[in-house]
Amino acid sequence: MDVLLALLAGLLTAAAVWLLLDRSLVRVLFGLALLGNAANLVIFSAGRLTAGAPPIVPVGAEAPLETVANALPQALILTAIVISFGLFAFALALVHRAHKDLGTADIDALHDAEPSPHADPHHSTPETGR
């Protein structure tokens, strides 16, 4: 099972990188979402898999009676999920704003909006005001 999860994590990472390298900022957003999932999966698998058995101390006992799932990676992932959601939402707002103000969600066009000193001076600069 863990080998399968390792393969899935690799697939998710590859897809995420592919999407992050796309010109379309919308696809970059998708890549960001997949990358978060891949990272969580890696942390979870690295903490070893235990079928069933959530890490809860039964009432009346001082400690879990049998082998339960590793609680540590779960605690890490739980916050990571919420944070990657926050990051995704922030990136979504950013892309949205850029699209609205600059009229494009093309990452290369954004590059032209802030020309580097080496850029072609004849390149037209998209209007940045509202």
Add this chain to the structure above:
Amino acid sequence: MAAAAHPSKAPPWFGPAFALPPAIAALLFALLLPTVSGGTAHEWTLAWAPELGVELAFRVDGLSLLFALLVTGIGAATMLYAGVYMKEHPRIGRFFLYLTLFMISMLGLVLADDAIALFVFWELTTITSFLLIGFTHDDPTSRRNALQALLVTGGGGLVLLAGLLLLGMEAGTLRLSQMDGAAVQASALGTAMAVLVIIGCFTKSAQFPFHFWLPNAMSAPTPVSAYLHSATMVKAGVYLMARFAPVFGDMAVWVWSLTVAGALTAVIGALWALRQTDLKQMLAWTTVMALGTLTLLLAGSESVSIAAAMTFLVVHALYKATLFLVVGILDHDAGTRDRRQLSGLLKAMPLTAAAAMLAAGSMAGFPPFLGFIGKELTYEGALALTALPWLSAVGLVLASACMVAVAGMIALGPFLGRERRSVAEHPHDPPFGMLIGPILLAAMGLAFGLAPALISGSIVQPAVVAVMGGPAEVKLVLWHGVNVPLMLGLLTFAIGIGLYVFRHRAIAAVDAVVTRLPTTGDAVYDRSLTGLKWLAAAQTAVLQCGRPRVYLAATVAVVAVAVLATLVVGGGLRWPAGNPTPDLLGVAAVVVAAAGTVLVVLTPSRLAAIGGLGMVGTAIAVLFLMHGAVDVATTQFLVETLVVVLLAVAMLRLPPLTRLPPRPRGTAVRDGLIAGAAGLMVTCVLLAVLAEPFDRRVTDFFEAASWPEAYGRNIVNVILVDFRALDTFGEIAVVAVAGLGAYALLRNDRVVPKAPADSLILRTALRGLAALLLVFALFMLLRGHNEPGGGFIAGLIAATAFALVTLGHGVDKARRAVGATPRAVALGGLALALAAGLAGLFSGGAPFEGLWMFLGGDPAAGDKGTPLSTVLLFDIGVFLVVVGSVLAIVFALEEEA
């Protein structure tokens, strides 16, 4: 403070006050003369970096003492002079600070016996001389020249450092006095070390082809030139060559480099000096000539060559300092340094003229000045050289003849002839403070010439002994008898006087020769500086193209290749043994996730992509659930719901995926390879981790301590709010920042009232559903410590409830339902979590340690009762942060859109 009333006038005690310490130091060094000339070396050591074998070691032997006397003695004269010369300058305080710092650095340099300490002082002289050369920093030429001196000598300093470190490794010690020449020369790196040290010395002492910076450095105020270019800065390289003569002296590369560069530098400097009209430039080029002569003589292995070098060093320091100071006086009190405009000043400035003529007599090498003894010795030393003795002697005769003519132009031209008053109205001798230095130094040139015994045994011989590294007999006398050096000296006078008399024709001839030869590196310096800037711009253009995609591709590719290569080389490609067999549900979840991934990548439709993301998230949530991660799975499900809500609000206003063309074939192959490598890397690393034995110690601790110490049965929640609460606090702060950041990005837009979803069923159903969800959220929050739930999950549920209200009834209604702005909720939650964490700290525990009280316990039955804790407050804080942050984003997206 007087400075306030007369901002540009320094008090008269300034110069004497700064001259006093070096004068006292010179006196103290003079007291060491008897013991040092008796063969003793005084040492003083302080541990600096003992682990590296670096010591702050100082050692006074004959060579160091000679230089220390020059540095402090001429330093005192310069300080006194500068107090008057610079008194109108608004930055005189800074000037004296730089000059004093420079003097201390120079003193440290000539006294240091540790190679690292020597290098540090070496670079300090470079930096302080940069500040002094560029002292008039409002002048662009001055800045440029200071930078040039810094780059040339500083760059040479780095080369020297490499040489010194190699030397330290090969010799087994960093102490200069303990280095064994035989061992160094036998080493395979001997030549490399010698070349590195030579480059360092040549840049500092302005040897051909690095000589061009020195004349440019004349943009410094004149006292600086007098000090830096007579006795100190430029002599540092000479000092170091003398210091290393015992180590490298027998090597062919050393002998030939010093001979050729020294002779060339001497001749080039002399010719260029002849053509100058600015007296200060003229002196600068004669300094180049003198440095060349010294370098040439240091190539010798006979004691007479070294004795000549040491004597000429003293001669040159005395007359050169005097003449620079005299030129400063002319500039200051006669209004110009242009020799064509100066004449007939003898009557107006008799004392200045006297100092100038005394110094010039020594410079030209007339008897009975010390310069005469120096020149005789110089020829004798040149003829005793190992390499090219006759050619060197001829070069020196030519250079010295030019010196005779230059001495005439400096000491006779301005003072003899008809007086001109075109420049200054009333030229006059300067005040005492500016005269005493030049007169004293010039008089010493005469006194030592008349009575060479004053310095012969006490100063010159100990220095020669130190350079030779063995006993040497030196006796300075005025009259040597009729011999080859005397004949050469007479020849020098004849040519020199001829050059002076026919100077106009001579200068024209020199001009014709010099301008056609590549005798100055100034143009090369400019070209290489331009080239360097071009290179910097070009590599910046490649490395920082301004395209994030290229940065990302490069970063990922480098990481992936580096990690994969490490795995392959280090034998990290492993297959986990005894892995649990996949069950049907697990395989199904993995297949769904993989299919969703492929869908996201391939689909041209935004909606299908959102669906694919949902498939991936949900399938992974199922995988979490299957493996005992109930809390995580719940969180993941909720987040998936919220993502769909957000995307539904925002995504359809973003451009369709088909607007941009697919990437070109080449890019697609490149990106595909990078993405594939990244995926392969993650899989391989994870497999390698899984193949290692698992260490459960941390987990075991949490499982054992969760209930007895933290009174919680849900171990995941206990970790979050108690054991690792500080981490959680940081994480909710990040969530709050993301939420409020997104809000700030969007809120400035015009708010367009948007019609809520037009569906009666939806609206009616939502109201009930939202209320139900809020109750459920409260329930999850309170039970979280013992069963699945907790602040994160409850917060997400509550946020979903309000988000649904927003979709159905509009932002206004949702705002009213929440009762506070999302910002206030999020920040309030953050404050509550912080307060709960600090409560533990202030009651004597660690930060974020929980405080507990128990209600209605029954100790007899072992029941402690219902626990209440600051940990619950902390979890409520988490809850509020999540609710506030998510709502901030939802509201902003909904309103803005």
